[in-house]
Amino acid sequence: MSNVKDMSLANEGIRKIKWVQKHMPVLEHIKKEFEEEKPFEGITIGSCLHLEPKTVNLGLTLQAGGAEVAMTGCNPLSTHDDAAAGAAALGLKIYGWREQTDEEYYEAIDNVLSHKPDVIIDDGADMIMYLHEKRRELLGNIKGACEETTTGVHRLEAMHADGVLKFPVIAVNDAYTKYLFDNRYGTGQSSLDAIMGTTNMLIAGKNVVVCGYGWCGRGVASRAAGLGANVIVTEVDPIRALEARMDGYRVMKIREAVQIADLVITVTGNIDIIHGDDFKYMKDGCMLSNSGHFNVEINRQDLEAQSVSVEEVRESIEMFTMKDGRKIYLLADGRLVNLAAARGQGHPAEIMDMSFAVQALSAKYIVENDLSLSVEKAPDAIDYDVARLKLKAMGIEIDDLSERQKDYLSDWREGT
Numbered sequence: 051m052s053n054v055k056d057m058s059l060a061n062e063g064i065r066k067i068k069w070v071q072k073h074m075p076v077l078e079h080i081k082k083e084f085e086e087e088k089p090f091e092g093i094t095i096g097s098c099l100h101l102e103p104k105t106v107n108l109g110l111t112l113q114a115g116g117a118e119v120a121m122t123g124c125n126p127l128s129t130h131d132d133a134a135a136g137a138a139a140l141g142l143k144i145y146g147w148r149e150q151t152d153e154e155y156y157e158a159i160d161n162v163l164s165h166k167p168d169v170i171i172d173d174g175a176d177m178i179m180y181l182h183e184k185r186r187e188l189l190g191n192i193k194g195a196c197e198e199t200t201t202g203v204h205r206l207e208a209m210h211a212d213g214v215l216k217f218p219v220i221a222v223n224d225a226y227t228k229y230l231f232d233n234r235y236g237t238g239q240s241s242l243d244a245i246m247g248t249t250n251m252l253i254a255g256k257n258v259v260v261c262g263y264g265w266c267g268r269g270v271a272s273r274a275a276g277l278g279a280n281v282i283v284t285e286v287d288p289i290r291a292l293e294a295r296m297d298g299y300r301v302m303k304i305r306e307a308v309q310i311a312d313l314v315i316t317v318t319g320n321i322d323i324i325h326g327d328d329f330k331y332m333k334d335g336c337m338l339s340n341s342g343h344f345n346v347e348i349n350r351q352d353l354e355a356q357s358v359s360v361e362e363v364r365e366s367i368e369m370f371t372m373k374d375g376r377k378i379y380l381l382a383d384g385r386l387v388n389l390a391a392a393r394g395q396g397h398p399a400e401i402m403d404m405s406f407a408v409q410a411l412s413a414k415y416i417v418e419n420d421l422s423l424s425v426e427k428a429p430d431a432i433d434y435d436v437a438r439l440k441l442k443a444m445g446i447e448i449d450d451l452s453e454r455q456k457d458y459l460s461d462w463r464e465g466t
């Protein structure tokens with residue numbers, strides 16, 4: 051039994067699911083293999099991933115492999131109600147709707163766990179945390195879990211270091227075919243897309259401050275620069291700061307950057323990137339958005355404390371009027387803008403094709419192996435399979451090493 055907003059949206063949801071399927075060739079290939087092999091016969095898989103058409107296609111792939119699949123969203127604002135209804139109509143067990151309260155969000159996680167999953171697929175580690183804290187009686191059923199994102203992997207590594215984690219986890223995020231493309235090109239495109247769609251504002255000529263120059267930050271900076279922005283990067287890591295400088299961006303301290311920013315995009319996975327007095331130095335009209343994790347990168351409480359009023363001036367845009375009359379705009383409640391803004395569509399289907407292919411193959415790997423308790427990257431074989439399948443789907447062929455080249459590369463005797 052599912053619990054979604056409105057089943058009458060199912061047909062529209064199915065239309066959108068069919069559209070993304072046309073653009074997820076790797077996952078479709080895996081789905082066909084799963085249909086024949088049935089690796090998940092008798093297995094239940096519970097997921098906590100942004101619930102939208104591409105994710106539903108992952109659910110259908112696991113279902114094709116014989117799994118019972120129960121799914122909820124991993125952010126109270128990111129569920130697409132039509133896709134959720136479509137998924138329920140297609141036989142997945144779906145819990146959740148857009149704009150859940152925190153209580154409803156965790157209730158939906160609890161509902162998925164009530165299916166007694168053997169494998170968990172999480173994004174951000176909320177389901178795994180909840181399971182360890184509130185549903186400990188189910189811990190023994192879990193054969194392993196897959197984690198989708200950087201911050202989730204960090205949280206799980208911290209749990210493991212504290213000796214709390216009770217089952218093995220595959221850090222799907224750490225596969226090359228995930229972070230090199232999803233975090234970089236996916237976050238780059240979908241964040242700028244969501245910001246432009248939400249604000250209907252020009253990027254060219256603006257001072258765009260990108261906080262964090264990791265995989266997401268690199269993608270966001272490159273897209274903003276491609277649209278004509280003057281990109282400024284802030285960092286705490288000297289190597290990444292240097293890399294940003296040599297990639298052609300200005301690098302400075304956050305306190306300096308906020309004074310000239312027209313638009314700030316945080317992508318650090320850290321807390322309090324913009325906080326306290328930072329708001330006092332901002333120009334009138336400065337826009338703030340987050341594409342990193344949770345809604346803690348921009349400290350909303352500090353912003354509220356310094357403002358005299360808050361008004362939703364357009365869908366997913368709140369205007370804070372400061373005591374001195376300046377206006378500061380916060381997009382999507384400071385939650386990740388590419389998924390939580392009403393206009394946010396998440397990453398392109400071609401990108402999630404790879405991320406979810408790694409998820410599907412990692413889930414199969416968990417079921418087929420007795421993994422030891424650890425947080426480990428997916429095996430390289432999965433990464434290379436996904437890359438090969440993607441190239442094939444794109445009609446790209448590459449060369450093979452000749453025997454002579456292999457010998458040369460493994461021989462230390464040949465020099466000048």
Ligand SMILES: NC(=O)c1ccc[n+]([C@@H]2O[C@H](COP(=O)([O-])OP(=O)(O)OC[C@H]3O[C@@H](n4cnc5c(N)ncnc54)[C@H](O)[C@@H]3O)[C@@H](O)[C@H]2O)c1
Nearest residue numbers: 199200201262264265266285286287318319320341342343
């Ligand atoms: N919006 C999305 O769709 C999406 C996609 C992938 C990842 N993410 C999330 O985005 C965040 C970043 O992911 P990533 O893969 O780029 O991680 P990363 O570790 O590669 O990069 C994070 C960077 O932020 C920097 N940083 C940390 N604290 C900082 C501070 N106070 N000021 C400036 N820089 C700081 C770090 O030095 C690092 O270079 C994570 O929370 C991840 O879960 C979001």
Ligand SMILES: N[C@@H](CCSC[C@H]1O[C@@H](n2cnc3c(=O)[nH]cnc32)[C@H](O)[C@@H]1O)C(=O)O
Nearest residue numbers: 100124125173174198199343344395396397
């Ligand atoms: N619970 C956290 C989740 C972080 S989302 C970051 C992850 O979202 C994933 N993601 C980005 N776009 C999509 C999408 O369209 N569908 C499903 N997942 C997506 C992406 O793989 C990335 O690692 C939060 O809400 O803040």
